[in-house]
Amino acid sequence: MSNHHDVAVEQTSRIAPLAPLAPLAHQPLTQDWAGELAMMFKALGDPVRLRLMSIVASHEGGEACVCDLTPAFDLSQPTISHHLKVLREAGLLVCERRGTWVYYRTVPAALAQLAAVLGPAELTVPGSLAAAHRQVLT
Amino acid sequence: MSNHHDVAVEQTSRIAPLAPLAPLAHQPLTQDWAGELAMMFKALGDPVRLRLMSIVASHEGGEACVCDLTPAFDLSQPTISHHLKVLREAGLLVCERRGTWVYYRTVPAALAQLAAVLGPAELTVPGSLAAAHRQVLT
DNA sequence: GCGCTGCATCGACGAGTGTCAATATCGATG
DNA sequence: CATCGATATTGACACTCGTCGATGCAGCGC
Numbered sequence: 001m002s003n004h005h006d007v008a009v010e011q012t013s014r015i016a017p018l019a020p021l022a023p024l025a026h027q028p029l030t031q032d033w034a035g036e037l038a039m040m041f042k043a044l045g046d047p048v049r050l051r052l053m054s055i056v057a058s059h060e061g062g063e064a065c066v067c068d069l070t071p072a073f074d075l076s077q078p079t080i081s082h083h084l085k086v087l088r089e090a091g092l093l094v095c096e097r098r099g100t101w102v103y104y105r106t107v108p109a110a111l112a113q114l115a116a117v118l119g120p121a122e123l124t125v126p127g128s129l130a131a132a133h134r135q136v137l138t
Numbered sequence: 139m140s141n142h143h144d145v146a147v148e149q150t151s152r153i154a155p156l157a158p159l160a161p162l163a164h165q166p167l168t169q170d171w172a173g174e175l176a177m178m179f180k181a182l183g184d185p186v187r188l189r190l191m192s193i194v195a196s197h198e199g200g201e202a203c204v205c206d207l208t209p210a211f212d213l214s215q216p217t218i219s220h221h222l223k224v225l226r227e228a229g230l231l232v233c234e235r236r237g238t239w240v241y242y243r244t245v246p247a248a249l250a251q252l253a254a255v256l257g258p259a260e261l262t263v264p265g266s267l268a269a270a271h272r273q274v275l276t
Numbered sequence: 277g278c279g280c281t282g283c284a285t286c287g288a289c290g291a292g293t294g295t296c297a298a299t300a301t302c303g304a305t306g
Numbered sequence: 307c308a309t310c311g312a313t314a315t316t317g318a319c320a321c322t323c324g325t326c327g328a329t330g331c332a333g334c335g336c
Binding site: 204215219222235239 | 311312314315316
Binding site for chain 2: 024026029031035037038039041042044045046047049053055057058062072106112114115116118
């Protein structure tokens, strides 16, 4: 067994293949879909993880390696690694190993999905925005 | 002390008076603002609470009383009440007592804020959309 | 090969969360 | 006023979560 340790490079694409982009107000959420969404929102429900997302998203090139993230917090390196794992498993981040370093990027489709769920109906219904979101999803 | 029990009708307007509407990628979040946002996202990070939001938002007139919400779940009434309180304290719901019943409504400004934070930069920067969001905030 | 650096995992701990049954409070109605 | 129906609060429980130190694994350089 040579590939027994593909830990860090797992893509963990937990996003539903084609999830609804309708806002909350359109209709009551199904139980399954609410569970999927809740996992993503819960991942964002921590100040450290929110700041991690923000740092990664605003970093040059849209990606940041762990060594860029850790010094921004007063937390141990394992703790940061744990938070990154939570965001990865929620489908909000993906990582890629390049040499010694591991680089993280956000998943715009996942963020667009959450934004669409929260967005007021007037903004997503017209079609232009929905099209824009759908474009992001491809 | 006659007003010792104004529990249910508290507005709990925990939303920052004028919070930034910039997406995550615009710049790293400040620690304080990340904490505020995390409280709202955490409130949405539960399937029951997400479905509660959805039912309220999609209900006729944009409001629903607790007796409309409770039967939608296989949970006790105190548990539903607890979840409603969490959403209220996060600034995502407000409630109003009318007679025996208590009606809940969503807070569009709060949802718009979260959507703006998640939204891709291209969608919020142009100005038209930003204006729309700001309009919702008034 | 050996060591070194960057990152992930493990195991453990205290703090927080979701749930319930029991109880309290409010408003309406008799 | 006594009662009843609709919600909120309390207290208790199991469970999850955030954090750490210790450890493990991968890649690079000597």
